[in-house]
Amino acid sequence: MIKAVVVDDELGARESLSKMLEKNCKQIEIVAKADSMLSAFEAITNKEPDLVFLDIEMPNGNAFDLLEKFKNINFNIIFTTAYDHYAIKAIKFSAIDYILKPIDPEELVQAVKRFEERIGEKTTLDKQFKTLLSNVRPDNKLKKVGIPDGDGLIFINLSDIIRCDSDGNYTFFILTSGKKIIASRTLG
Incomplete structure (x- = not known):
């Protein structure tokens, strides 16, 4: 059995x-x-x-x-x-x-x-x-995201992002530190 x-x-x-x-x-x-x-x-x-x-x-x-x-x-x-x-x-x-x-x-x-x-x-x-x-559950999970700004890319830990707000062609990334980053190009 x-x-x-x-x-x-x-x-x-x-x-x-x-x-x-x-x-x-x-x-x-x-x-x-x-x-x-x-x-x-x-x-x-x-x-x-x-x-x-x-x-x-x-x-x-x-x-x-x-x-x-x-x-x-x-x-x-x-x-x-x-x-x-x-x-x-x-x-x-x-x-x-x-x-x-x-x-x-x-x-x-x-x-x-x-x-x-x-x-x-x-x-x-x-x-x-x-x-x-x-x-x-791969170990190589995405941990950072590259956000385009006027000088290139800013790499941010995903865990530091509270939310993303969209306004037309701009995306605003609100971080846990209170900082706001604006993406200089469309993301989609």
């Missing part, structure tokens, strides 16, 4: 997935269900599942926040999601599986089969997860 944990903050989605697994994937034994990041962390830690069906968006964080709490990822993941095409691309690239909501029973069966085929692979789950995180 494959031990699994089902994580979804929505009761209906959690129960629907559980019933689909019981009906269509007899090799899956649901050892726990969780409705929050905390209960998911506890269930995964205590039950040591082989596979976790994990909703990406949850109250107080998301699946990636939850997974970062684990020192080592020693379980497989099938994400369940209703949206976020960028995350789906990152998940695909990391060789970690996903199912779009509403979940189709045939897609569920196929995802479980892919998991079973991967069981013997040498690629570590930790490596897959690290690849996923680097795709979803």
Whole structure:
């Protein structure tokens, strides 16, 4: 038997997935269900599942926040999601599986089969997860923006910008210091 944990903050989605697994994937034994990041962390830690069906968006964080709490990822993941095409691309690239909501029973069966085929692979789950995180949360995030002024560009930390106001062809950048910078050219 494959031990699994089902994580979804929505009761209906959690129960629907559980019933689909019981009906269509007899090799899956649901050892726990969780409705929050905390209960998911506890269930995964205590039950040591082989596979976790994990909703990406949850109250107080998301699946990636939850997974970062684990020192080592020693379980497989099938994400369940209703949206976020960028995350789906990152998940695909990391060789970690996903199912779009509403979940189709045939897609569920196929995802479980892919998991079973991967069981013997040498690629570590930790490596897959690290690849996923680097795709979803790259370290090279934009930290500064170049604003054209009369002499060239002024580079400002994004965290220093409170807001941008537009007036015709001008954009006014209001900074946390109270300073106001006027862009000398249109930005769009």
